Amino acid sequence: MILTAAGIDVVAEAEDGARALEAVRALRPDVVLMDIQMPVLDGLTAARRVLAAGDPPRVIMLTTFDLDRYVYAALAAGASGFLLKDVSPEHLAAAVRLVRTGDALLAPTITRRLVERFATREDASALHRDLSPLTGRELEVLRLLARGRTNAELAADLHLSEATVKTHVARILSKLDLRDRAQAIIVAYETGLITPGSP
Template identity: 55%
Template structure:
């Protein structure tokens, strides 16, 4: 990375954008390159500015954040999207994760938490605890979930299923390596193959898939 990460802010509340800009622009490795007040503007500015990360509100007039996230993540060279929401147990936030967002941030988060979350998403790491994802899945997925296992699980080797299960339970690559008596690089290789075979965007979506596919059960 030759310069700071480029970040686009999208929220219909100017005060929220101002607060996020102050936190992000205080860091030498991060820079806010633009602001949008709705999803339509976010899509246009993303095409023009090519940000690395979009901080996206979900509830906005006109084109909402869910629609904008789906369109952004479906495009070539898509930026990462971090949903900014009022409540962590929010159907819109979960919908945005399903649409391709890499996680979410609660609006009243402290500055240090915002920075940790932003950097984690930029690295491709999990930026929310497995307990939060588990609660989201329990609330929004399980009531309508199919009892038939997802056929895509058949694409995975036994070892890859083991790795995916441990990722979904919230273990880091280092912890998975210790549990399975593997090198950390080998775990990263397995995870890369899992994401490729299942056409998943990142670890967050691997966790969601593990629950939705029936690989692991809430409380299991």
């Protein structure tokens, strides 16, 4: 197994969504890799149930296509990111470690296309957050964050230290009651702070 070889403890595997849900409830892992296409109970439904529980684990969705419409719904439900199934073993292990620390897995090229494709759809499940609690600087940080900028890139763009940027990001997440950067990106699009194709 790829993750075991990378020194990551794998506590369970499940061949369908229902069994995955049972394993998560019984074993309470830190991170769950959930395939969107699963028998019995699809991965999106299973992920929603996992994330609706108290103190849920981090969830990374796996998909075959980078424009899979279900990935957007997974991010809106609270998943910490997604990967394509052809991800390299090294990237997969790094992604699990990253998400475990509380960050989101945001591959900018994939995430940007995904959000731009679906954030403006009328049938998308909107979060509809009010951005009025944010300061002008926090709005500026959120705009750039939603374009896929890393903390280092945000610091360079705004002439701030990375520590200051991390503080701004943490305040944004706290004020808007968001789990991670993935949800922040969705909120930025859904509230119209940025729009697909805008600079």
